[in-house]
Amino acid sequence: MENLLLKIKKRLNRPLILDGAIGSLLIDGGIEEDKYLWSSLANLTKSEAVRKIHIDYALAGADIITTNTFRTNPSAVKLSGYGIDVNEFVNKSVRLATDLKDEFNILVAGSNAPAEDCYQKERTIPLNELEYNHKKHIELLWESGVDFILNETQSHWDEIELIAEFCHSNRIPYVLSLYFLDNLTLLSGEPVTEAVEMILQYSPMAVSFNCVPPSNFEKLISSIRLETEWGFYLNCGLSSPAEQVISCIISPDVYLSDIKKWLPYEPVFVGACCGSNPEHIKKIKEYFDETHNS
Numbered sequence: 001m002e003n004l005l006l007k008i009k010k011r012l013n014r015p016l017i018l019d020g021a022i023g024s025l026l027i028d029g030g031i032e033e034d035k036y037l038w039s040s041l042a043n044l045t046k047s048e049a050v051r052k053i054h055i056d057y058a059l060a061g062a063d064i065i066t067t068n069t070f071r072t073n074p075s076a077v078k079l080s081g082y083g084i085d086v087n088e089f090v091n092k093s094v095r096l097a098t099d100l101k102d103e104f105n106i107l108v109a110g111s112n113a114p115a116e117d118c119y120q121k122e123r124t125i126p127l128n129e130l131e132y133n134h135k136k137h138i139e140l141l142w143e144s145g146v147d148f149i150l151n152e153t154q155s156h157w158d159e160i161e162l163i164a165e166f167c168h169s170n171r172i173p174y175v176l177s178l179y180f181l182d183n184l185t186l187l188s189g190e191p192v193t194e195a196v197e198m199i200l201q202y203s204p205m206a207v208s209f210n211c212v213p214p215s216n217f218e219k220l221i222s223s224i225r226l227e228t229e230w231g232f233y234l235n236c237g238l239s240s241p242a243e244q245v246i247s248c249i250i251s252p253d254v255y256l257s258d259i260k261k262w263l264p265y266e267p268v269f270v271g272a273c274c275g276s277n278p279e280h281i282k283k284i285k286e287y288f289d290e291t292h293n294s
Contacts, residue, residue: 004107004147004173005205005268006229008063014292015263018064018109018233018271019057020280026050026068036080040071043093044084051096053278058104060278061285064269065106066150067097070113073137075125087140094144109150109175110141112163118153118179118211121187127158134163138172148173153211155179155187160195164202175231177208182216184223193224200228211235211273214250214258221262229268234258237275249275252283259284 009016023039026049034041042050050068057065072093077086097108115125115133123130138149149172154160160176167174176199180192196207206229209217213235236250250258259270272280 003205003229005175005231008107009268012063012292014288015231015267016063016107016269017061017281017284017288018231018269019054019060019062019066020233020272020276020278021237021274022050022053022066022068023070024237024274025053025277034071034080036071036076037082038071040068040076040089040093041080041082043068043072043096044089047092047096050093051100054097054100055104056278057281058100058106060282061288062271062281063106064109064271065097065100065104066109066111067094067141067146069093069111069137069141070152073113073115073133075115075129075133086136090137090140091144094141094146098145107147108145109148110138110144110146112137112141112149112151114154114156114159118155119187123156130159131162134159135166138163138166138174142172148175148205150174150208151176153177153179157186157188157190157195157198160186161198164199164204167204168202173205175206175208176204177210177231177233179211180209180216180220182219184216184220192220196224196226196228205229206231206268208232208269209234214255217262218258221265226265230265231267231269231271232262233271233273235274236272236280252280255280256283256287260287 026039026042027033031042054065072090074086115130151163184192208231210233
């Protein structure tokens with residue numbers, strides 16, 4: 001299967017630019033956070049606000065727009081108790097991004113989150129529900145027209161392997177993005193380096209790292225040799241996962257200075273995570289325009 005990200009990177013002669021945070025921007029804008037669906041309920045109730053954020057990132061220079069589907073997965077929808085049809089929910093959510101493809105030259109990444117809270121160490125749902133959650137959600141995202149699946153903030157070995165095997169066996173292009181602790185282990189306890197080796201057995205488009213602070217990423221990048229396509233989008237807001245209010249604590253200029261340190265390792269894409277906004281993406285695009293000529 002052709003690696004679309006690598007193909008475009010070669011054409012652009014630079015890493016692709018992934019967008020930044022969506023949920024924290026919506027909440028900053030006054031949209032109430034839902035306990036189970038987080039900001040994804042806005043796809044139904046405040047769809048124009050979601051669409052505007054997608055547009056703002058495209059205008060800032062993002063090559064990849066991520067769907068606001070971090071909590072449209074079956075397990076979250078079931079727990080919410082709203083009686084939402086998950087098929088329609090995912091389709092409508094994806095279309096808020098894919099409908100922009102005629103106007104902007106973008107790829108659309110379908111966000112697939114952990115089945116439970118992304119900072120939760122202990123599993124509370126049974127394996128059969130875990131499997132159904134991911135297989136159903138990935139299928140719905142793919143059938144709704146995304147260009148690839150962005151499995152984000154994954155940090156449990158069994159969940160990671162399940163996702164990778166399913167995408168690989170069904171020839172669905174995907175990126176697997178890992179969250180890890182400051183000791184460079186997953187929440188389930190395994191070294192992140194071993195998780196990367198396992199994922200590579202299932203032919204991802206890229207392995208990625210997200211939602212970790214730059215300091216933790218610096219530890220990883222200085223200790224791992226990445227012999228694969230890879231990307232990153234780091235936390236610009238939370239200093240601790242326990243914090244409820246996500247506000248930007250890393251400015252676009254500071255974040256760009258961090259990114260510059262890691263570009264020699266040749267990522268296939270870069271972006272930003274919680275607490276970021278279109279100004280972070282604009283700053284990256286301006287730098288690439290100055291330094292990477294086609």
